[in-house]
Amino acid sequence: MAGTQAQTKKTIHKTSKSKAMIKCLQINLHHSRTATDSLTKIINEEGIDTVFIQEPYNINNIVVGIPRSCTVFTSGAGRKRAATAIKK
16 A cells, blocks of 8 residues: 555454354555555455545546445445445
C-alpha cells in the first residue's frame, strides 16, 4: 500500500445457532488503485465474507478492482462514494 493510508477495521460476528462465523471488513480506499489491490489480497488471504468500502476505486463511475468472487452493491449516479462487497 505504498503511498496510501487505507484504514481498516475488522469485525467478526458469530451466530448462536449454527456457530458459523462471518468475517467483515470496513475500509476507506481513498479512490486508490494500490489500496484496492491490497484489499483484494486481504479478501483472499483472510477469507473475508463482507467488505464495507468508503471511497472505492472508480473508472467511468463504476467500482472496479474488487474480486469477481464478490458481488458489489452501490447506489446513486456518478462517482461512487461507498460500496458493499459480499462474497458469492
